[in-house]
Each structure stands twice: as C-alpha cells, then as structure tokens.
Amino acid sequence: xxxxxxxxxxxxxxxxxxxxxxxxxxxxxxxxxDLVVIEQEVLENSYEFAEVQVGDVIKTRRVDCRYRQTRExxxxxxxxxxxxxxxxxxxxxxxxxxxxLVELSSMDLQRRIEDLEYQIARNELLLGYVDANEQIRISGxxxxxxxxxxxxxxxxEQIEELQKNDRYQREDYSDTLAADRAxxxxxxxxxxxxxxxxEMDGVIYHMVNSLExxxxxxxxxxxxxxxxxxSLFETEEPDAEKLFHEGETVPMSISxxxxxxxxxxxPYKMEEWGDTQLFEIYEAPEEAxxxxxxxxxxxxxxxxxxxxxxxxxxxxxNAGDKNYVYVQGENDVREARWVETGLYGDSMVxxxxxxxxGEKVILK
Numbered sequence: 416x417x418x419x420x421x422x423x424x425x426x427x428x429x430x431x432x433x434x435x436x437x438x439x440x441x442x443x444x445x446x447x448x449d450l451v452v453i454e455q456e457v458l459e460n461s462y463e464f465a466e467v468q469v470g471d472v473i474k475t476r477r478v479d480c481r482y483r484q485t486r487e488x489x490x491x492x493x494x495x496x497x498x499x500x501x502x503x504x505x506x507x508x509x510x511x512x513x514x515x516l517v518e519l520s521s522m523d524l525q526r527r528i529e530d531l532e533y534q535i536a537r538n539e540l541l542l543g544y545v546d547a548n549e550q551i552r553i554s555g556x557x558x559x560x561x562x563x564x565x566x567x568x569x570x571x572e573q574i575e576e577l578q579k580n581d582r583y584q585r586e587d588y589s590d591t592l593a594a595d596r597a598x599x600x601x602x603x604x605x606x607x608x609x610x611x612x613x614e615m616d617g618v619i620y621h622m623v624n625s626l627e628x629x630x631x632x633x634x635x636x637x638x639x640x641x642x643x644x645x646s647l648f649e650t651e652e653p654d655a656e657k658l659f660h661e662g663e664t665v666p667m668s669i670s671x672x673x674x675x676x677x678x679x680x681x682p683y684k685m686e687e688w689g690d691t692q693l694f695e696i697y698e699a700p701e702e703a704x705x706x707x708x709x710x711x712x713x714x715x716x717x718x719x720x721x722x723x724x725x726x727x728x729x730x731x732x733n734a735g736d737k738n739y740v741y742v743q744g745e746n747d748v749r750e751a752r753w754v755e756t757g758l759y760g761d762s763m764v765x766x767x768x769x770x771x772x773g774e775k776v777i778l779k
Contacts (some may be wrong), residue, residue, distance in 0.1 A: 676700030
C-alpha cells in the first residue's frame with residue numbers, strides 16, 4: 416500500500432517598486448534601487464490517500480498462555496486436628512521422591528499403637544489358653560471315667576457343656592481381637608499419614624507460611640512439588656481445535672522476565688487436549704530462561720482472505736448498517752461513496768464492491 420498527498424501549491428505575486436529621488440540644486444544624481452518582494456500563499460485542502468490494492472486480509476487472535484510443569488504433587492494434610500511438629504523443607508528447595516516433608520504430632524498415636532499391640536498379644540495368648548485348657552479338661556473327664564467308673568453318657572454331657580462355655584469365651588476373645596486389630600490398622604495408617612513425603616522429584620512451590628505449630632485441616636493444600644524437568648506452555652482456549660493444527664508452529668511472545676522474546680511453539684499431544692491445551696517450544700530466543708509461571712501471548716490466524724481487494728481499516732467509515740469511503744471529487748471536494756465490505760482483518764478490510772483496484776480513497 417502506498418500513500419499520496421496533494422502538494423500545497425503556491426502562487427507568487429511579485430511587485431516591484433522603483434523609487435527615484437530627484438534632487439534639485441546641483442543637477443541630477445542616480446540613487447540606489449531597492450527590490451521588494453511580497454509573497455502570498457494560498458493553502459488548499461490536503462488529504463492523505465490510500466490505494467485500493469489486491470492482497471491478503473488476515474485476522475489474528477491473541478491467546479494467553481502460561482509456562483507450567485507437566486507433573487505436580489499437591490501436598491495436603493491427610494489428617495485434621497493435628498499439630499504440625501516439624502517442617503523439613505522451604506519454598507524453592509529441591510526434593511527427591513520419598514523425602515520427608517512435614518511431620519504431624521503423633522505421640523498419642525504411638526502410645527495407642529503400643530497399647531493395642533499389647534492387648535492383641537494378650538488376647539491371642541488367652542485364646543490359646545482356652546483351647547489348651549479345653550483339651551486338658553476333656554482328657555481329665557475320660558481319665559476319671561476310667562479310674563472311677565461312670566457312664567460314657569455323663570462324660571459326653573460334661574464335655575458338651577464345657578465346649579459350650581469355651582465357645583462363648585472364644586467368641587468374646589475373637590470379637591475383641593477383631594476390633595483391636597482394625598483399630599491398630601487405622602492407628603498405623605494415621606501414624607504413617609502424620610509423616611508427609613514427596614511422591615516425586617521436584618521443587619517446592621506455593622508453600623504456606625508458618626506451618627510449624629499450625630493445626631492441620633483435612634485436605635488443606637500446604638505446598639506443591641513441581642517436576643520442572645519437563646515444562647510446557649498451557650492455554651485454555653475453547654476454540655483451540657479450530658485455531659491450531661498438528662505439526663504447525665505458532666508465534667508466541669513473552670514481554671518480561673528472563674524468558675522475554677519471540678518464540679515458535681508446536682501443539683503437544685493434541686489427541687489429549689480438553690479444556691486446556693499444551694504446547695512445546697520449537698524455537699526460542701538465545702539465552703532465554705523460562706520459569707514456571709511465565710505468561711506469553713500466542714498469535715494465531717483466526718480467519719483470512721487471499722487475493723482480494725482491500726483497504727486500510729481506517730479508510731472505511733460506518734453509517735448504521737452501511738459502509739462508505741471518502742474520495743476526492745471535483746474542485747477537491749470530499750465525496751462519500753458506498754462500499755460493501757467483507758472480512759475485517761487486523762489492519763486491512765476486504766472490499767467486495769464499490770471500488771476497483773488502483774482507486775484512491777481518502778485516509779485522512
């Protein structure tokens with residue numbers, strides 16, 4: 416596109432005056448001639464023009480993106496009502512999988528576990544005594560019967576009564592053991608939960624301040640372990656599948672920080688896209704250092720028209736539901752002309768009718 420301005424034309428009127436002073440007395444004498452030039456400027460209307468050209472009209476969209484890790488662990492309190500005894504990490508620390516991060520109070524759990532283990536061992540022993548004593552007493556019934564006589568029916572009745580009583584005792588011990596074992600299992604789980612470990616290698620981020628001495632709230636997130644070995648740019652664009660295509664790079668810019676500059680991104684695993692979309696870096700500025708949380712803007716073509724008549728967007732005016740442009744008429748008078756427009760791009764607008772290639776319209 417090129418612009419043209421009408422030149423300011425100037426009309427000059429020259430007026431010359433020659434003054435001759437004749438002195439009387441001793442004869443004529445020539446005097447110096449002075450030249451005086453008077454200029455008059457007539458300034459006419461000045462316009463800036465745009466020429467109707469054939470080209471491409473492109474409409475782009477800016478999509479926000481954020482640099483984030485692909486994996487993270489949200490560290491939450493697994494128990495409520497516990498005092499935080501120890502915190503072993505600080506924000507920014509690098510941790511390994513299985514490393515102890517936080518320890519909740521657990522002395523009462525330790526004591527309860529010890530008590531339950533003792534009760535279970537004792538009741539298991541007593542249950543064993545019931546079995547042993549039953550066999551001993553049954554043997555004693557038969558020995559007495561042989562030694563002192565008596566009917567076998569009487570001995571069988573004694574044994575049946577004994578086994579009945581022992582059965583009730585076994586059931587009591589068994590019920591107690593079952594309850595104690597279940598409580599012990601839960602106590603051990605709670606004890607294990609009172610020690611919070613890293614589930615992956617990573618870096619500590621978003622850590623709650625002053626954790627030690629705090630009372631835990633079940634499910635509260637207290638820090639995040641981020642795996643920064645592989646990070647990607649993420650968007651949340653509802654029309655992503657219409658805007659991006661597998662294998663096609665898109666430009667992205669970061670304005671601030673160590674990662675500032677111009678990038679090219681590639682869609683990452685589009686088959687897994689949903690509410691969010693991921694992009695990997697295809698080309699980055701030299702010495703750029705991206706950090707988790709960096710924000711950028713992806714520029715993507717939303718619509719386009721190729722080889723169409725076009726004008727700068729600013730040249731087309733609007734009156735209700737109609738569009739028009741200004742052209743220069745006779746005597747430099749500005750005249751309006753109706754036009755039909757198509758796609759409005761970032762800087763150019765498609766002209767469907769009302770103008771032809773090469774015509775000039777007033778831009779300013």
